[in-house]
Each structure stands twice: as C-alpha cells, then as structure tokens.
Amino acid sequence: xxxxxxxxxxxxxxxxxxxxxxxxxxxxxxxxxxxxxxxxxxxxxxxxxxxxxxxxxxxxxxxxxxxxxxxxxxxxxxxxxxxxxxxxxxxxxxxxxxxxxxxxxxxxxxx
Amino acid sequence: xxxxxxxxxxxxxxxxxxxxxxxxxxxxxxxxxxxxxxxxxxxxxxxxxxxxxxxxxxxxxxxxxxxxxxxxxxxxxxxxxxxxxxxxxxxxxxxxxxxxxxxxxxxxxxxx
Numbered sequence: 259x260x261x262x263x264x265x266x267x268x269x270x271x272x273x274x275x276x277x278x279x280x281x282x283x284x285x286x287x288x289x290x291x292x293x294x295x296x297x298x299x300x301x302x303x304x305x306x307x308x309x310x311x312x313x314x315x316x317x318x319x320x321x322x323x324x325x326x327x328x329x330x331x332x333x334x335x336x337x338x339x340x341x342x343x344x345x346x347x348x349x350x351x352x353x354x355x356x357x358x359x360x361x362x363x364x365x366x367x368x369x
Numbered sequence: 370x371x372x373x374x375x376x377x378x379x380x381x382x383x384x385x386x387x388x389x390x391x392x393x394x395x396x397x398x399x400x401x402x403x404x405x406x407x408x409x410x411x412x413x414x415x416x417x418x419x420x421x422x423x424x425x426x427x428x429x430x431x432x433x434x435x436x437x438x439x440x441x442x443x444x445x446x447x448x449x450x451x452x453x454x455x456x457x458x459x460x461x462x463x464x465x466x467x468x469x470x471x472x473x474x475x476x477x478x479x480x481x
Binding site: 266354 | 410459466467468474475
C-alpha cells in the first residue's frame with residue numbers, strides 16, 4: 259500500500275466548473291500536507307499547504323483536511339485551461355521528515 | 370537567475386555506462402534532495418543532504434552515489450546504468466524544517 263494515494267485520472271472538467279482532487283494517506287503520524295502542481299515537462303511547484311483540520315482557501319484553490327478520515331482534497335473553482343496539469347498530493351510527519359508524494363492526478367480542463 | 374539549476378537537461382546513454390548529474394542552488398538553503406520520477410509521474414525521494422551530511426538514504430541501489438561538496442551543490446553519480454534507471458531526476462532544495470521544496474527543472478535520463 260502506497261503511503262499517499264490518489265486517483266491517477268485523467269480527470270476532465272469543463273472550463274468554469276469546480277475540479278475536485280482527492281488524496282488519502284496511511285500514516286496517522288502525518289502532520290503536514292501539500293498540493294504541488296506539475297505542468298507537462300516541468301518541475302513540481304507548491305500551490306497549497308495545510309496543517310489543521312478544515313478548509314484553507316487561496317484564491318480559486320481550497321485545500322481540505324480531515325485527519326480522522328486521513329483525507330486531503332483540493333478544490334479548484336472556476337477551472338481554467340491553464341489549470342490543466344498533474345496535481346501531486348504530499349504528506350510529511352514532522353518538519354524534519356521527508357516529503358512523501360502520491361502518484362498524482364492528471365487534470366484536463368476542457369475549453 | 371535560476372534558483373535550482375541542474376545539468377544536463379537530457380541525458381541519453383547506453384546500458385552499462387556511468388553518468389553524473391549536477392545540481393546547484395543559489396537560494397541559501399541548507400538541505401538538498403534527489404527525487405526520481407518514473408513514467409507514471411510517481412515522485413520518489415532518493416537522498417537528502419543537510420549541510421553536506423547525508424540525512425535521508427532511501428532504498429536505492431549502490432550504483433547511485435550522491436555527493437555534496439558544499440551545501441549549495443549536490444551531484445548524483447550513477448554507475449553501470451540499467452534500462453530501469455530511465456526516468457526524470459529532480460534536484461530540490463529547502464531550508465531544513467521549512468515546508469516548501471524548490472525543484473530544479475529535471476534531468477530526463479534515457480538508458481538504451
């Protein structure tokens with residue numbers, strides 16, 4: 259069992275819709291959670307981090323964390339074609355531990 | 370100014386050869402990493418150095434040997450390359466304890 263799991267997709271949504279990306283993790287000791295976006299042929303870049311249960315909003319992005327269910331999600335409102343990328347969920351136990359990445363979900367926003 | 374730069378960007382080589390990838394960061398970070406991303410986009414940590422000291426060493430074949438001459442540089446040498454080594458190798462850096470990883474642009478390694 260992978261430590262961080264995601265649906266590989268591809269997930270296709272029409273432009274303007276809400277894209278919902280999901281992630282589960284197996285280690286209950288995980289404390290920090292991240293969403294990285296990776297465009298095709300490019301390197302990953304951090305777009306959201308979340309540490310407490312609940313929602314965290316940043317512009318069109320909302321990260322949600324439920325530690326009891328070991329579940330993290332990323333909502334992208336008003337999806338744009340420029341949001342088409344692979345989204346990597348990641349988790350970390352303590353500040354000094356390694357970041358464990360999930361396999362990524364490919365998102366395609368159709369104009 | 371590129372924050373994390375790695376060279377070469379592409380590396381095509383024959384099985385059995387030895388090759389190196391170099392990485393440099395100018396962000397003043399004290400921790401550097403090598404990640405391997407396979408064809409399915411799975412990004413897996415290989416090594417991590419903090420101030421030139423190895424702090425993470427995942428289950429990686431001995432053919433892979435990292436070297437950090439100083440905290441701004443982390444190189445990866447691979448001996449006796451195999452077909453399964455074909456992947457994109459990313460260098461990254463951070464401040465120890467900080468959450469955000471800064472990635473280099475990646476090295477696409479193809480072993481023929």
